[in-house]
Amino acid sequence: MLKLYNSLTREKEEFRPLGGEATMYGCGPTVYNYAHIGNWRSFVFYDLLRRYLEYAGWPVNLAMNFTDVDDKTIRGSRAEGVPLKEFTRKYEEAFKKDSRKLNILPPRVYARATEHVNDMVRLVVRLRDRGLAYRAEDGSTYFDVSEFKGYGKLSHLDLGELREGASGRVSVDEYGKEEARDFALWKAWSEEDGDVYWDTVLGRGRPGWHVECSAMSQKYLGETIDVHAGGVDLIFPHHENEIAQSEGATGKPFVRYWVHCEHLLVDGRKMSKSLANFYTLHDLEEKGFKPVALRYFYLSAHYRSQLNFTLDALTQAQRTVEKLNDFVLRVRSAPNAENGVVTDALQTALKGFENAMDDDLDTANALPYLFEAVRVVNSEIEGRACVPVKDVLDFLMRVNSVLGVIDFAREEIPARIQKLVCEREKAREQKDFAKSDELRNKIRGEGFVVEDSAGGPRVRKA
Ligand SMILES: [Zn+2]
Numbered sequence: 235m236l237k238l239y240n241s242l243t244r245e246k247e248e249f250r251p252l253g254g255e256a257t258m259y260g261c262g263p264t265v266y267n268y269a270h271i272g273n274w275r276s277f278v279f280y281d282l283l284r285r286y287l288e289y290a291g292w293p294v295n296l297a298m299n300f301t302d303v304d305d306k307t308i309r310g311s312r313a314e315g316v317p318l319k320e321f322t323r324k325y326e327e328a329f330k331k332d333s334r335k336l337n338i339l340p341p342r343v344y345a346r347a348t349e350h351v352n353d354m355v356r357l358v359v360r361l362r363d364r365g366l367a368y369r370a371e372d373g374s375t376y377f378d379v380s381e382f383k384g385y386g387k388l389s390h391l392d393l394g395e396l397r398e399g400a401s402g403r404v405s406v407d408e409y410g411k412e413e414a415r416d417f418a419l420w421k422a423w424s425e426e427d428g429d430v431y432w433d434t435v436l437g438r439g440r441p442g443w444h445v446e447c448s449a450m451s452q453k454y455l456g457e458t459i460d461v462h463a464g465g466v467d468l469i470f471p472h473h474e475n476e477i478a479q480s481e482g483a484t485g486k487p488f489v490r491y492w493v494h495c496e497h498l499l500v501d502g503r504k505m506s507k508s509l510a511n512f513y514t515l516h517d518l519e520e521k522g523f524k525p526v527a528l529r530y531f532y533l534s535a536h537y538r539s540q541l542n543f544t545l546d547a548l549t550q551a552q553r554t555v556e557k558l559n560d561f562v563l564r565v566r567s568a569p570n571a572e573n574g575v576v577t578d579a580l581q582t583a584l585k586g587f588e589n590a591m592d593d594d595l596d597t598a599n600a601l602p603y604l605f606e607a608v609r610v611v612n613s614e615i616e617g618r619a620c621v622p623v624k625d626v627l628d629f630l631m632r633v634n635s636v637l638g639v640i641d642f643a644r645e646e647i648p649a650r651i652q653k654l655v656c657e658r659e660k661a662r663e664q665k666d667f668a669k670s671d672e673l674r675n676k677i678r679g680e681g682f683v684v685e686d687s688a689g690g691p692r693v694r695k696a
Pocket residue numbers: 260261262447472
């Protein structure tokens with residue numbers, strides 16, 4: 235029985251969807267630059283959650299947005315002097331491409347904010363009709379937080395500290411808790427917006443960031459959704475405001491389970507460009523890492539604990555993934571048996587894996603069960619015993635349907651090629667580069683290529 239930690243109640247709660255399938259919304263990227271490895275931790279986490287819900291028997295209707303109009307995207311497109319659409323589509327494509335590399339399954343719906351402005355306007359009008367929104371002197375429409383009972387319930391905000399009065403408004407998309415006050419739902423056009431505006435019943439302008447997710451989640455998933463996921467940095471103001479907008483408009487609970495993924499640190503510090511500890515997926519690929527190694531690295535810790543990224547840790551993760559891939563090949567070529575001692579070990583391991591995952595997706599405690607199974611099977615193979623190949627592969631595939639790190643499509647490399655790769659590795663260690671090049675060419679001549687990666691040499695069919 236799956237339990238998830240709900241940020242709203244601050245308790246682990248048994249998960250059960252309202253309908254036959256689970257509705258899930260994940261706040262997507264703001265497409266104004268390439269996602270960095272801190273962002274990817276959240277997106278891999280959404281994917282883990284989605285995969286495990288499906289593993290547990292609930293198909294998932296997942297919707298995710300692209301924030302392709304907000305303060306940051308407009309600023310970026312103007313700085314580069316390109317139209318907003320052209321500017322954002324580039325990052326949107328990069329996001330989808332990187333998602334595939336990280337084995338992130340696509341959501342049922344990707345929704346662009348710019349294509350849902352009418353839905354947002356309707357939502358704001360609904361809030362205005364219910365006395366929860368007003369138009370200010372600046373022409374923008376704001377949410378009146380004093381009129382919404384329950385404002386602050388997700389972020390545990392002290393309402394007594396809310397600022398009031400004519401200056402009690404915030405028009406920018408991002409702000410801190412100390413600035414909590416009426417926030418912009420619809421922003422009147424200003425000089426800085428350039429040609430980005432819509433003419434609507436709310437006047438000429440554009441939507442605020444927060445209202446985008448409320449409108450799009452309602453459109454695709456309904457007024458009450460099962461799961462809403464995001465990084466912890468989104469709890470305030472973004473998710474707090476989403477609750478106010480959605481519940482304010484419908485009078486119904488917006489989200490049943492709020493789940494948030496912790497921050498990623500890099501070399502023990504917050505990632506920043508000035509500290510030279512800022513990485514995109516592309517940066518890591520250039521250093522010879524496979525994207526799936528990053529995915530494994532994320533999964534090695536529980537999603538609610540802070541995780542410290544280092545290149546050494548990623549190297550380790552890459553080796554582990556390669557070992558798992560090698561293990562698949564070894565099992566495939568092992569002598570087959572109907573069953574054996576490993577059958578029980580596999581069942582025990584699967585049970586342990588599921589129990590850990592049921593406990594709020596505790597991957598850190600689930601992974602050791604996988605390695606225990608690998609250890610038992612390996613020792614059987616090394617002892618020249620027959621193993622139930624199909625059972626072992628079934629186990630790996632089940633576990634991997636959640637983890638998404640093992641490559642089952644990899645082809646077997648003949649022993650004579652493996653031997654040449656080893657010889658070449660020795661030559662490299664002895665700095666005999668002439669010989670190492672000669673061996674590389676020989677391998678090439680046999681139709682295989684060697685790649686030198688951070689996890690050691692890898693060989694594949696040319
Ligand atoms: Zn959002």
